[in-house]
Amino acid sequence: PCDSYGVLPRPCRALVLLNPQSGAGRALEDFQAVVQPMLAEAEVAASIFITERPHHAHEKVRDEDLSQWDTLVVMSGDGLMYEVVNGLMERPDWDEAMKKPLCILPGGSGNALAASINYYAGNDHVAKKKLLTNCTFILCKGLHTQMDLVSLSTASGKRLFSFLGFGWGFISDVDIDSEKYRWLGNARFTLGTLQCLAKLRVYQGRLSYLPLVPTAPGTPGDPPEPVTNGHVPLPVGTGAPGSLPPDSLLVPLGQPVPAHWTVVPEEEFVTVYAIYQSHLGTNLLMAPAARLHDGCIHLFYLKAGISRAALLRIFLAMARGTHLDLNCPHLCYVPVRAFRLEPRTAAGIMTVDGEALPSEPVQGQVHGRLCRVVCG
């Protein structure tokens, strides 16, 4: 599709949403020392909005007059970007609002989107201040393009929009258990991984997915036929004003998945992670092939029975993105358009873009090019 790339105007009016508590608590200092001087050179006028509590950024962008801004910048971790995306999707004019280029500047302890955008830009792998400098330079250049989002629906009726990944089991436990070590910055995930390895457990549930490449006859890459299970799905943008984009690949959670889906025969897992960006964390290159609008969910799962040593080897290899080369029989990877996870018990947590969610049946599908981000 056309209309892929754009460039921010000069001068450029940027609303910067900054979480002073993110990461090691230095986001405001770093912004003033590293970011502001570079933006001034590039004629980017930054208005800073400091978040005072969780959900503050969500409410701000939901109610904001967006015509005042050329871009919405998030200086925090992935959690604040998640609030921004979902705040924008709650607007009656979400369709217009999602055309506003979003930009991430790494200020948190979990900076997966920033690391991914740095990687897509072809830059060397860097972290901390260097990653912040690279991302600020990308904002100064002002190129932006479309990004896929994944729509997630839960059995309790929640509808969420996710730009990074959905997780369950080991990886989600590490993410949430390690939040108390946020002051360590990105190293919180290393410590958390070691702690969760010690109490390694198995999670029971059923995983199903719609493969990206159809297993039945058909041309790979062609959009699949919409599923019509008693209702006719409306294409994006033709519903009532304000109605959200329909999940044309999904059937209600109460019904079995469509026949052309794959149901994983095993029902015991160490972790399931559906990622749509390259990086799970600054030092975790989980899906090296992922791109901003590849129309793909990169689904990984680890089957129960893996040893602690093999699990550790996988996480160490992920620093370079070589974990699939280990040919570990417990590690599975499949590119998909949609998936469903039905945990057998409500125990445990799930994560969406690193934010915790109580465990319950969830399904999701990719929505190609639903928003825009500033990229290299």
Ligand code: ADP
């Ligand atoms: P980190 O990567 O360090 O976790 P995030 O951007 O993910 O950084 O932020 C973590 C959480 O902090 C988010 O869920 C956000 O809602 C919340 N938050 C935002 N502003 C504040 C604040 N002023 N005080 C406490 N929490 C906040």
Ligand code: MG
């Ligand atoms: Mg976070």
